[in-house]
Amino acid sequence: MTFRNHPKPVTAIAALALTAPLLVTSPAIADPNNNSPAKLTKAVTLDGVLRHLDAFQAIADTHGDRAAGRPGYRASVDYVVDTLTTAGYTPTVQQFDFPYTEEKSELEQLAPVPTTYVVDRDFTRNNFTPTFVGEAAAPAYPVDVVIPPGPTPNSNSSGCEAADFFGFPIGGIALLQRGTCGFAQKTLNAQAAGASGVVLFNEGQPGRTGLSTPIGDTPGLAIPVVFATYAVGEALATNVPRIVRVKVDFFSEPRPAWNVFAESHEGSADNTVMAGAHLDSVQAGAGINDNGTGSAALLETAVQMAKVKTDNLVRFAWWGAEEEGLLGSEHYVATLPQAELDRIALYLNFDMVGSPNYFNGVYDGDNSSGTAPPGFIPPGSAEIEDVFEKFYADRGVPSEDTEFSGRSDYGPFIQVGIPAGGLFTGAEGIKTAAQAARYGGVADVAFDPCYHQPCDSLTPVDDGADPALYAQLDAVYDLRGNVNAVALDVNSDAIATAVITFAFDTPTVKSVRKSHSVRITSSGSRTTS
DSSP states (O other): OOOOOOOOOOOOOOEEEESOOOOOOOOOOTTOOSSSHHHHHHOHHHHHHHHHHHHHHHHHHSSSBTTTTSSHHHHEEEEEEEHHHHTTOOOOEEEEEEEEEEEEEEHHHEESOOOOOOOHHHHHHHOOEEEOOOEEEEEEEOOOSSSOOOOOOOOOOTTSSGGGGGOOOTTTTTEEEOOOOOOOHHHHHHHHHHSSSEEEOOSOOOOOOOHHHHHEOOOTTOOOOEEEEEHHHHTSSSSEEEEEEEOOEEEEEEEEEEEEEESSSSSSSEEEEEEEEEEOOTTTTIIIIIIIIHHHHHHHHHHHHHOOOEEEEEEEEHHHHGGOOOOHHHHHHHOHHHHHHTTTTEEEEEOOOOOOOOOOOOEEETTTTTTSSOOSSOHHHHHHHHHHHHHHHTTTTEEEEEEOOOOTTTTTHHTTTOOOOEEEOOOOBOOOHHHHHHSOTTTSSSSSTTTSSSHHHHSSTTOOOOHHHHHHHHHSSOEEETTTTTHHHHHHHHHHHHHHHHHOOOOHHHHHHHHHOOEEOOTEEEEHH
């Protein structure tokens, strides 16, 4: 996901009037004694979480999706506000504007076998300056690509030199691989060589297989350009030439979106514990796993904690426009005064906690897997990871590190030095045989085969999922649509455990954080000493 920074003036947080609230079963009355992990996890039930997912699905059925800038997202905000109000909170809503876009870009193979690729799953449009709107259909030719990829990232020079295009057929579609030079340079070299369009694709090493957004200055760009996953690029570059059609088209305008907040009635604001999940889906559909699961589990946790007298202030957050680049959480952090940022002890993030072919991923706050660069992870994050790891160990449930990359709504928080942690059960990544042995499920298949697709719903097969695969998964697990009930149940308890633990105890995290001086440089980078 590409991060974008859109600082804006501080927007007052005010109550949002409900518009046609959805009629749902009233939540169970919270118990003021739900003040321990054992009591709260008993109160936060799978059925309670699934009721919220049913509501999100009903919203998507009515409006088509729950994407920011569209009616389904506003209805999702109304539902969360209504549920929190019924539980006894006084929720507040923060409005912000964002660049709403309806994507009309396309990528397809016309021959030898017609294949249509899915936007935001298999490919994405460029964000060059300027972005050319248009289309081209022609044979596709690989330009100095390396398949399989070399062992070292950023070692591929595909399209970086004019000489790479020696003999390139005029009017062909250029297949270019990510590597040593910028996307803009590769694209302009292809245009100069006579290409009618470009498909850039990822390099292929671990961590460089998915989507990225091409950016950069491209003066005079006059051909359509998209970026594809390594898998798509590999397929198009094999047994060439393949006839490919590339289309770049989109509609964009400013639109409002909203963050929703609810706070505990008691607790020290100088030791604020924040827990959040993004509420928006992609435009493809209901977004029941991504991120209905995180939003629903957090909402049920908040409902069951409504009457608990916490030692620390607990602030729950449901973020808008995460799928557009973390815009809701970014806006919140960017507009919060420094004195208020200093009062946040830690942030917990829950983005996809019920993937159908799941693994139990805990953000690697101590960087034991070595996937984060030095100084990237704020001090105190390791202690948050410890709480989650202890939860799984105590339950006798397997878990493992997932990279601490900042690629969800905790990104803006760690950028200003706030410790963070959270859970993730997998998206488009592929489950290994070792993971299948630990968690069950199907090896060599995505953790969420419906990631960013219409079938991320409570009726995935009706919405395009592979019937055989989902029958296989359902035979191993208990699927509720595109949600693994086993994963959602245990991870809802993990969320409740972490929130209630830190609601009463943050000294370890806070003392570690204070022992490191944190400074934000003028360029926005963070340094610690």
